[in-house]
Amino acid sequence: MxxxxxxxxxxxxxLVVADALFAAFFVSRSYLTVKLLQADQSGMHWQYAAYVDASHGGTSLVRIDETKGERLRFGLKLTNVATYPFASAVMVPVDGKGRPVLADWSMYSTITFLAKCAPSNSMVFAISTFDEKVSRLGEFETYRSPATYYSCNSHGVPVSLDMTRLTIPDWWFYNMKLDLTRQGYQLDKVGRLLFGTSSNSPREMDTQVEISELTLRGRDYRYIAALAVILLAGFIAFGVWFFRAHSRALIASLDSRLKKDLALVAYRQLTLEPYKDKxxxxxxxxxATNYTNTELDLERVVxxxxxxxNKVNELLKTELGMTFTSYLNKLRLTEAARLLAEKSNAAVAEIAYSVxxxxxxxxxRLFKEEYGCTPKAFRTLATQQEPPPGCEAGLPVPPADAPR
Known part of the structure; x- marks a missing residue:
């Protein structure tokens, strides 16, 4: 054993080492990171456009730097002509032929970027998401556009926004004649990104804005699910192997012990011939003849x-390496093991009394200390062998005339 x-x-x-390696791999793969301004990584191409208050009678301006790179640069000037002036730069995802597409960002929850602007400003970030129930393809005013505020300055402000907790502005519900309580939106059909001014942005002043390190971050929980399945399968497989192998090892151990013990004690043919000492x-x-007597003790033997x-103890110690009590228990427990294996219908209590x-x-308690399992478990293990221990399995059986 x-x-x-x-x-x-x-x-x-x-198994633990393998699971740790699997966990490190799958957990790392579950973290999704995509840099949106790097087409080679995101696979996306962008079309940049200005979105200003001209349709509302305003004269605000936006000038976008079309130079390709890993930054979105634009200048803007917010005027006081419109009642609610605004000026924004938008990014529209397009395919390889320059046609607008809807991006699936359902696996992403956070967007991060570095925002620089001069002078310092309080700006708005918004995502236009297509809603099949109310939106019309290509008409961004009908898209749900959850938004939030962020700050920027000339030194650069790191911004991290939870895209799942943005707020759809009230004016959109009024324009679409929808209930204000329908604030839900999905990120599986994103039509554009918007970086624009807020009501606190400076008026009648040229402003320079730079957005860089624009990155999507999220989790792909399919990797976590796969990891859980692998870990569970691994431990189940280990458990099945352990119990089966433990059963086989225990059977082999019991078989070996029975062979050794039976030859040594209970079924040793004790005759007068081997011993010159009467x-x-x-x-x-x-x-060996009276070990099944419950009242047998050293005093009775004497x-x-x-x-x-003293000679009785010295004799047992010399001949068998045991004390009287150890030898008596060895005889009884070995006989009990034989009976458990051979008499499947006999109760454990009946066998205990009989030995x-x-x-x-x-x-x-004594049986478990001796054989490493309870009498019931021993019987179960013994029945798994063909033949059971103590019978045709090669264990010595007492001759007919042997004392019992």
Missing amino acids: QEFYKKALLALVL EKASVLRFI AETGANR GYGNVSYFN
Whole structure:
């Protein structure tokens, strides 16, 4: 059994190490990061456009730097002509032929970027999302446009926005004649991004804005689910292997022990011939003949055989390497093991009493200490062998005339 436990421990360590490697790989893969202004990484192409208050009678301006790179640069000037002036730069995702497309960002929850502007400003970030129930393709005024505010200055402000917690402005609901409580939106059909002015932006002043390091961040929980399945399958497989291998190892251990013990104690043919010492032969034969007696103890052996008390212990220690109590328990437990394997219908208590134990709990404890399992478990394991231990499995069986 010691070898089995060593193998089991090694297998468990290897399983834990493998699981740790799987966990590191799948968890790292579950974190999604896409730099939107790098077409080679995101696979996206962008079309830049100005979105100002001209349709509302305003004269605000936006000038976008069309130079390709990893930054969105634009200048703007917000005027006081319109009642609610605004000026924004928008990014529209397009395909390889320059046609607008709807981007699926459902796996992403956060967008981060570095915002620089001069002078310092309070601006608006918005996402236009297509709603099949109310939106008309290409008409961004009908798209749901959840938004939020962010600050910027000439030194650059790192911005991190939770795209799942943006707010759709009230004016959109009024224009679309929808209930204000319908604030929900999805990120599976994103039509554009907007970086624009807010009501606190400076008026009648040229402003320069630069957006860089524009990155989407999210989690792909399919990797976590796959990891959970792999970990669960690994531990289930280990558990199945462990219990099966443990059962086989325990059976082999019990078989080996029974072979050794039976030859040594319960079924050893005790005759007078091997022992020139008559007193020694008398003691061994008396114990082997009466070990099933619940009242058998050292005092009775001394009284019945006439042997000296110290000599009885010395004899057992010399011949068998055991004390009287150890030898008596060895005889009883070995016989009990044989009966458990051969008599499947006999109750454990019945077997305990038949081999000399008046207390079943005490018998169970001693049996488990001796064989590493309870009598019931021993019987179960014994029935898994063909033939069961103690019978045709090669274990010695007492001759017909052997004392019992």
